[in-house]
Structures are given as structure tokens and as C-alpha cells.
Amino acid sequence: MNPPIFTALGGTLGIDFVNTVQHHRGQVVDLLDGPDAVSRWLAFMNHTGRLHTATWCALRPGPWSIERLIEFRRDIRWFLDAKADRQTFLNSLAGAVAEVPLGFRALHEEDHMTLVAIPSMPGSLGLRSLLAFDWLNLMVSGAVNGVTSCANNSCMAYFLDRRGRRKWCSMDTCGNRQKNARHYARQSGLA
Template sequence: MADLEPLIGEPLALDLVNTRPTGADLLETPTQLADWLRLQADRLPEPSPRHLSADDLAAVHAVREHTAAILEALLAGRRPPRAALDGLVYAQSAAPAIRRLDFHGGIVTDTVARIGEPGARMVAHLADAAASLLVDPDVARVKRCAAPDCVMLFLPAHPRRQWCSPDRCGNRVRVARYYQRHKGTG
């Protein structure tokens, strides 16, 4: 399973958590992280850093693990671990947000920007994405894939959705069911 392409298209925080399917880590190296960030480029406020370090990778892993721990607790109806909540806050604080002021069309405008090193800004944005998901009432709809050997999480657009991906787990489960129904009839 280590050669799987990352699934994308869920909220950014779920896409990050889903980079650790059973028995694999799709973000094992800074190069794999850079590739994943390119897949997510339209959802990031700035281009990913040109050079990602082992420290950047470790910080992304920490955000991923904190987010996963919180989601696991919520899925089980438990209180999220304080250390995981604090870990996301810490990741955000490594690149503080400021309001940049400008003047356009006769009015003062602002945009929120993060300050700090490029890697810290990228990690802070991922932590922001996790925080946004976790405080959204839709977090209660997050599901785990129904395939027996899959750990992927998703936010279903349709209440009957069961699998992380109809092409991956959906097809695999349907083929297995077909095989089970027809294995003695040949």
C-alpha cells in the first residue's frame, strides 16, 4: 500500500490525516511532502516552501498526529486529548497571524497573513485547516471508510456514502462480495 497516491478532495485536514493509510506513510520524506503540497496548492494561501527540511516534515507529522488523535476521540464520542489540542495551537503560534493593511479604492483593506519562516507558515496553515474543521459543526459527520482494512476518513456529501473512494475501497468491497456470492457456483 506504500505506493498509493494520496487521496485528495476532502477538507484539507482530512486529506492530511489520510496520508497515513494502514501500514504506510505517504509523507515519509520532504520530497513526498512537497509532492503532496503541490496537489493541495489551490487550497494553500501561498506556494509551498522551495526547500522542505526534516524539521518541516516533523512539524507536519505532528499536526497530522494531533489532528488524527482529536478526530479519533470525536469519532468515539470522547473528549479530545488536551495535548493534541495544545499541539495544534502551538503549530499555529510558530507563525503568528497578522492583519496586513493596505489602501485600495479610497478605503483601508486588510488581509490576514502569517509571519515567520516559510515552513512554519505552511505548518501553521495546516494547523489552521485542522482547527477550522474541528470547530465546524460538520465535523460530527466525519466517517471512517467502511472497508474492513481501511483507516481513511471522509466527510460525506451524501449520507449513504460508505467508502473513502468508490474507485479504491468501493470497488474492492464490491468485488469481494461478488466473489463470496459466486465462489461455490462455478
């Protein structure tokens, strides 16, 4: 089994953030284990197109308080695991955005314009505000109802399943493992 790596299978920046903690060989592995890791994650998100370069540049100077980010990620997971009620979660999201308001810029891309959120502070507080805004959008649009946990019980991944058909975070990992297990069971007469 390969060691955990950053993924972009969630569907939005906020969901990919939730997936920065993963299960590996029975252990919970936190991929955001220091300021350098947060910088690497942001670079990865920019590389995958999830984080606009203008937003990335606004965040980059830091400082990075890992504790605040880990706490925020835990709050999101509590909500997804139904351990926190909707209103409490909405209040904490709104509070994070109120603490560090976002500005917006309309930027020209190759053939279209795109609206880009720019946090008014860099570092972890700016990032938390950006992530909270993403989750507010998921909540208000109702898309949050499609945020699904991977069908592999030992996988901690969440993803946006817009059509209600996706079971696995990735066919390369969890989906494939399940397919192989079924194949093995058939071969050995267990199914």
C-alpha cells in the first residue's frame, strides 16, 4: 500500500482540505504536519487548478498556525460525521469569514473571466476564511447533501457525488481494492 499523499478527488478546495488526514495501515496520518506541509498542499492545490494563483499568492506570506487549521478541519469532520449540528457549523463558518473578510477580483483567463476570492489576510487565518467560504457555498447551494464518505470503511476520504452514483474516493485505490477482493472471492469459490 502506498503511503498517503495529497489528493484532489474531493471536488472542491474545502473537501480536499478535509482529505488531508488519511488512514494508512490502521493509523491516522495527518498530512498537514507543519507549516511546510501546508505550503506544499497549497502548491499542490494550485497545480491541480483548485486554487487560483492570485489567491495562492495572497496567502503565501504566512504565518501558518497549524493548530487553527487542524481545529477547523476537525470541526468540518464533526459536522460531516453528524457530531455537530448544522446551525453550529454555519455559525463557525460565518465567524471565520467575518474574522478575515474576502475581497473578489474578476480576472481574465484565456477565453473567459473568473471571479477569484482574495483573503484580506495571508497565512492560516486567510486560508481558513477561504475554506469556510467554500463550505458556506456547499451548505447554501445544497451541494453539501452530495458530500459522501468513501464506501471503504477504512478510508477517511470525502467527495462530492453530484449524481448519487459514486461509491469510492478513487477507482485506483479503494474501488480497485474492492474489485480485486470480489475477484479473489470468486476465484477461490468464496462467492
